[in-house]
Amino acid sequence: MSLTYGAIGWNRQKKIYDLVLACGIVLYLSLFIGLGAWLNPGATVETLLIRGFGTCALLLLHIVLIIGPLCRIDARFLPLLYNRRHLGVTTFIMGLAHAGLAIFQFHALGDLNPFVSLLVSNTRFFSLPDFPFQQLGFGALVILFLMASTSHDFWLANLSAPVWKRLHMSVYAAYALLIAHVTLGVLQAETNPLLAAALGAGLASVISLHLVSGSREVRADSHSSLSSFDGAGEFVDVCSVDEIAEKRARIVTLAGERVAVFKYDGKISVLSNVCQHQNGPLGEGRIVDGCVTCPWHGFQYLPDSGASPPPFIERVPTFRVKVDGGRVLVNPRPLPPGTRVEPARIDANASG
Amino acid sequence: MITFAKWKLAIFGIYLVIGAVFAVVFLAIGIARVDPAAKGSPIGFRLLIFPGVVALWPYLLSRWIGGEHAPRTERNSHRDGSGGADQ
Structure with missing residues (x-):
């Protein structure tokens, strides 16, 4: 990059x-x-x-x-x-x-x-x-x-x-x-x-x-395509917090494409899984130096905004996320590339 | 048969000669107008893409004439679903 x-x-x-x-x-x-x-x-x-x-x-x-x-x-x-x-x-x-x-x-x-x-x-x-x-x-x-x-x-x-x-x-x-x-x-x-x-x-x-x-x-x-909405019909239950390794992601399919649900530093952020460079699978990469790092060619994105750190200009769509009772809930509507989303805190929501 | 083969090769050769001339001009002047990221790029980069410019010169000529400056971002369902615009 x-x-x-x-x-x-x-x-x-x-x-x-x-x-x-x-x-x-x-x-x-x-x-x-x-x-x-x-x-x-x-x-x-x-x-x-x-x-x-x-x-x-x-x-x-x-x-x-x-x-x-x-x-x-x-x-x-x-x-x-x-x-x-x-x-x-x-x-x-x-x-x-x-x-x-x-x-x-x-x-x-x-x-x-x-x-x-x-x-x-x-x-x-x-x-x-x-x-x-x-x-x-x-x-x-x-x-x-x-x-x-x-x-x-x-x-x-x-x-x-x-x-x-x-x-x-x-x-x-x-x-x-x-x-x-x-x-x-x-x-x-x-x-x-x-x-x-x-x-x-x-x-x-x-x-x-x-x-x-x-x-x-x-x-x-076919296994990761989700349609189980919460009570309000806004968020989809995608996985348990415990299913995601630290500084890694779980990949699920939402809104017709894969998303990467990252866990890092007690937080959860969700990005489109598709790297802007060559469509590399971001969710198969890990967080390096605070950035989601594509496993294919090393392109990097900030996990909360989906934007490459300045001065780079690549951006991917982000998703609203919350944690409730140890479950990760994601709003399936993609936000414009580079939109910052407050990460979901795990500690405050882990019990239950 | 031989004449037909010679004609084919001659047309191919003319295409390449035009491409080589175009490539010299394009790499000196046009490239920064087509792609701002190429402005001030080193000679090594320009030499590296020279064969491709020779081969694909009609496409680059059309972009140069068309004045298209910003390379397009690939679409997918997430980008389309988000409104497509960058934040």
């Missing part, structure tokens, strides 16, 4: 993240090329590099895709989410290296422009064994480029969040194109069943983790 844009907002965690990522890539490429040269002495360096970069990009894309559902299933994976954009940009760079080398090796040595050659050298679109799989990979690379080049927060703000998210959801189209690219290309030429098994396992893990996390979210929403 910042008032002006910077190039890359590196902090200690992001530096560690990127260092681990860089070391992992170097290790993977070294192993792939070393083992490849040992197991297949006839393979050229160019071929090993093309395949090394390509498989590295595919592996990284799998990691990018499973981080989201993993975090929904188990919060211990949240540190992986924190800097996922760098992972995505790195995926594009690996894919670009793969494509650049492949175009050079297979299309740049003839009379035709290499890109013209890419488009016209194989047009057997109706033949499964001879399908021009290269064009599928090129399509995926274009999508990954659009995602990488718009990964900065400038684009999130200026494309508007819904457009930015729709653009970045096209990662699934890129993934489908890459699966087809690999299936129709490399797997047709390879006889090693390990490759097919690895690709199948990757696809199965992406699909199954999305299904599991999605079904958990639907179940959680």
